[in-house]
Amino acid sequence: SILDHAARTYPDAEVISHDTSGERRSNYAQTAARARRLASSLTRLGIGYGGMVGSLAWNTHRLLELFYAAPGIGAVLHTANPRLSVEQIAYCINQAGYRHLFVDPESLELAEQVAPLLSTVTEFVILADRDAMPATRLAGTICYEDLIDAGDAGFAWPVFDERTASTLCFTSGTTGNPKGVLYSHRGTLLSALATSGGNAWAVSQYDSILAIAPFFHCNGWAMPFFAPMVGAKLVLPGRAMDNPHLHRLIIEEAVTASAAVPTILLGLVEHCRASGQTLGRLDRVICGGSPPPPALVAALRSEFGVRLIHAWGMTETTHGGSFSPTPADATVEQVVAAARHQGWEVYGNALRVVDEDGKELPPDGTSPGHLQARGHWVAARYFRDAAPAPTNADGWMETGDVAIFSPDRSFRITDRAKDVIKSGGEWISSIEIEHALIGLPGLRDAAVIGVAHQRWMERPLLLVVPSDDGALTEDDVRRRLAASIPKWWLPDEILFVDALPRTPTGKLRKDVLRREYRDRFQPPAAGG
Ligand code: AMP
Numbered sequence: 001s002i003l004d005h006a007a008r009t010y011p012d013a014e015v016i017s018h019d020t021s022g023e024r025r026s027n028y029a030q031t032a033a034r035a036r037r038l039a040s041s042l043t044r045l046g047i048g049y050g051g052m053v054g055s056l057a058w059n060t061h062r063l064l065e066l067f068y069a070a071p072g073i074g075a076v077l078h079t080a081n082p083r084l085s086v087e088q089i090a091y092c093i094n095q096a097g098y099r100h101l102f103v104d105p106e107s108l109e110l111a112e113q114v115a116p117l118l119s120t121v122t123e124f125v126i127l128a129d130r131d132a133m134p135a136t137r138l139a140g141t142i143c144y145e146d147l148i149d150a151g152d153a154g155f156a157w158p159v160f161d162e163r164t165a166s167t168l169c170f171t172s173g174t175t176g177n178p179k180g181v182l183y184s185h186r187g188t189l190l191s192a193l194a195t196s197g198g199n200a201w202a203v204s205q206y207d208s209i210l211a212i213a214p215f216f217h218c219n220g221w222a223m224p225f226f227a228p229m230v231g232a233k234l235v236l237p238g239r240a241m242d243n244p245h246l247h248r249l250i251i252e253e254a255v256t257a258s259a260a261v262p263t264i265l266l267g268l269v270e271h272c273r274a275s276g277q278t279l280g281r282l283d284r285v286i287c288g289g290s291p292p293p294p295a296l297v298a299a300l301r302s303e304f305g306v307r308l309i310h311a312w313g314m315t316e317t318t319h320g321g322s323f324s325p326t327p328a329d330a331t332v333e334q335v336v337a338a339a340r341h342q343g344w345e346v347y348g349n350a351l352r353v354v355d356e357d358g359k360e361l362p363p364d365g366t367s368p369g370h371l372q373a374r375g376h377w378v379a380a381r382y383f384r385d386a387a388p389a390p391t392n393a394d395g396w397m398e399t400g401d402v403a404i405f406s407p408d409r410s411f412r413i414t415d416r417a418k419d420v421i422k423s424g425g426e427w428i429s430s431i432e433i434e435h436a437l438i439g440l441p442g443l444r445d446a447a448v449i450g451v452a453h454q455r456w457m458e459r460p461l462l463l464v465v466p467s468d469d470g471a472l473t474e475d476d477v478r479r480r481l482a483a484s485i486p487k488w489w490l491p492d493e494i495l496f497v498d499a500l501p502r503t504p505t506g507k508l509r510k511d512v513l514r515r516e517y518r519d520r521f522q523p524p525a526a527g528g
Contacts, residue, residue: 002189002229003068004157007032010205010231016253017061018238018245020105021132024061028228031065037151038069044150045100045123049074049160052168054093054121056080056111057104058239059211059220062127062144066102067215067224071166071185072157078168079216082107083426084178085486090117091177092170095384099123102144105134106239112137162186167219168383171315172427180383181315183219187377191318192225194348200311200323201257201286205231208253208281212237212246212260217425218319221259221286232257243271251280258282261289261425262296262457265308269299279304283328286311287339288320289425290457291413297339301332308335312342312413316379316390316397321349324410341412342403349375351411352396353403363405368414371403372396415511421450421458428460428489430510436484437464442472447500448491449513453521461517462491465499472496492521 006013011029018024047053053070055077057063063079070077078096080089089110093101097120103111104127111124115138125142126133133143166185170178196203201222203209209232211223219225227234235253237246246268249255265287272279282304288311300306307330311320324343326335345351353361353369361369374396381389391397400418405411421428430448437446445465450458466472474494481490501509 002192002225003028003032003035003072006228006231010228013205013228013231014233015061015064015236016234016249017059017064017236018240018249019058019060019127020238021129026061028231031061031068031228033153034148034151035065035068035072036155036157037148037153038065039073039157040152040155041147041150042069042075043073043155045147047073047075047100049158049164051075052078052096052098053100053102054078054080054096054098055102055216056082056089056107056114057102057127057216058082058106059215059236060104060127060238061236062102062104063215064224064234064236067167067220071188074158074160074164076165076168076182078180079220081170081172081178081214081216082110084170084172086110086113087117088172088178089114092180093121094119095177095180095386096168100125102127103138104128104239105132108134108136108138162189169216169219169315170383172429177386179387181318181379182383183318183377187318188219188222188225190348191219191377192222192229194346195222195320195323196226196230197346199325199344200309200320200346201226202284202325203227203230203232203257207256208233208235210235210237210246210249210253210255210258212241212258212264218313218315221288221313221319223259243267247271247277247279250282251277254281256281256283257285259286259288262287262292263424263455265292265300266296266455269296269304272304279306282306284309286320286323288313290422291342292339293454294336294340297336298332301330301335308339310339310341310343312401314399316399317349317373317375318377321345321373321375321378322351322411341406341410344410349373349378353405353411354396358392361405363407363409363411365404365406368402368404370417371399371401371411371413373399415514416450419510421448421460423450423453423456423458423460423488425457430460433460433462433481433485433489433491436481437477440472440476440480442467442469442476445500447508447510447513449510449517451492451514451517451520453492459521460489460491461520462494463497463500463513464494465497 006028172178310324313320322343324338361367402415453459
């Protein structure tokens with residue numbers, strides 16, 4: 001219904017897409033027609049109600065079409081995250097267990113590495129033009145454009161229950177394997193309506209949205225849904241996330257709104273400063289995943305006229321569950337003050353903090369508690385029950401975040417109860433790093449914590465307690481880690497200490513460590 005509405009009401013609103021073969025300019029009328037063709041071809045491939053397909057792809061017009069074609073026939077689209085490790089990607093796809101994986105040329109090499117580990121995928125649909133089909137070692141490839149060409153433009157969308165599953169995203173927030181969160185048509189549509197509104201994205205047909213945040217993260221932060229819903233121009237950058245590329249799109253496509261993690265925005269600001277350029281018509285950016293540094297918020301407003309709207313959310317809340325909006329004429333001080341907290345809950349995603357006994361805490365500006373979410377698009381359980389349900393009997397879901405509510409009902413995340421580090425928008429499991437060190441000769445104890453970092457928001461710091469013989473060296477530790485964890489997980493610093501703080505029952509006090517080392521990678525922030 002979203003795409004039909006867009007094709008009827010805003011047929012000429014543009015969809016701009018970039019990938020390895022260059023730029024493609026189309027609109028919602030064409031997107032809707034191609035989605036119908038694709039849907040009819042999927043049906044002929046035997047995919048239908050209750051079925052599933054997957055994608056390993058970045059934001060392009062083809063992925064957008066897939067977001068409608070598969071769910072539109074009652075099948076689920078699993079958007080696999082190409083930033084996970086090969087093993088994790090294979091785990092997610094195998095758990096979902098489908099036959100068709102849609103791969104863009106940029107992710108082809110990765111798909112070739114993942115393929116031998118896959119137990120159900122037999123067909124790889126390459127998201128490319130026929131004459132641009134890349135050479136590949138993958139067996140069973142299909143050209144995406146052949147599916148479009150062979151499809152029926154008059155295909156009639158089937159009608160089914162709105163609680164039918166539509167998309168699937170995995171979160172790798174904690175230890176162990178990634179956990180799947182299955183979204184429904186109902187939750188997706190309601191959450192897109194709620195977050196398109198004035199207190200969140202405030203989007204309309206006069207906006208041009210640059211979708212920097214990838215569609216495989218949190219249902220694309222709802223952009224694939226509310227952009228056509230309101231008839232906004234949609235600019236899809238593909239995989240390339242370099243500053244000149246993003247900047248060019250912002251200027252050339254007269255982008256007014258975007259969404260990104262702080263690290264990307266820091267890069268853009270640096271790029272503009274170094275090259276003496278503006279951010280054109282950019283009016284606001286939704287920034288989430290990690291709290292943005294106040295200096296970034298101030299620079300965007302004072303130097304480029306852009307309002308940063310701080311948002312909080314998680315895979316389990318579908319996407320943004322809170323926003324910190326400011327008026328269009330907000331001063332630098334107003335925007336900075338608003339972005340110091342994670343904002344206010346949006347309708348449909350209630351938020352509260354509770355103490356250790358589950359009792360709700362007052363919004364007094366001083367009582368930190370466990371943040372919980374409840375609402376129409378909050379996950380009640382994980383896909384195939386692969387992990388314990390995060391939700392209690394009353395429907396409140398544990399977010400794993402620690403927060404304080406102020407008397408004005410805005411809230412601020414103060415800590416994380418889950419033992420993970422978020423670096424440049426992606427998760428690093430501190431426990432997996434610690435596990436990689438188990439049994440290392442000369443090591444008595446080890447702990448990894450996330451420490452604030454100017455560029456990546458957080459980076460890992462490793463604290464090592466050596467045995468008394470003093471034989472362990474930093475090189476030993478680094479060699480062991482390099483052999484067992486991804487390179488970008490390697491701790492920025494390894495510190496040798498005499499002991500680690502523990503509770504009387506032997507539990508590691510990471511909160512104590514996080515406080516002690518909070519300024520290790522950057523000077524203390526002015527004003528806290
Ligand atoms: P994910 O499911 O990968 O999107 O991760 C969700 C988690 O990221 C949240 O539970 C928080 O721990 C963290 N997070 C997301 N947005 C923010 C934010 N604005 N400030 C602080 N932490 C955030």
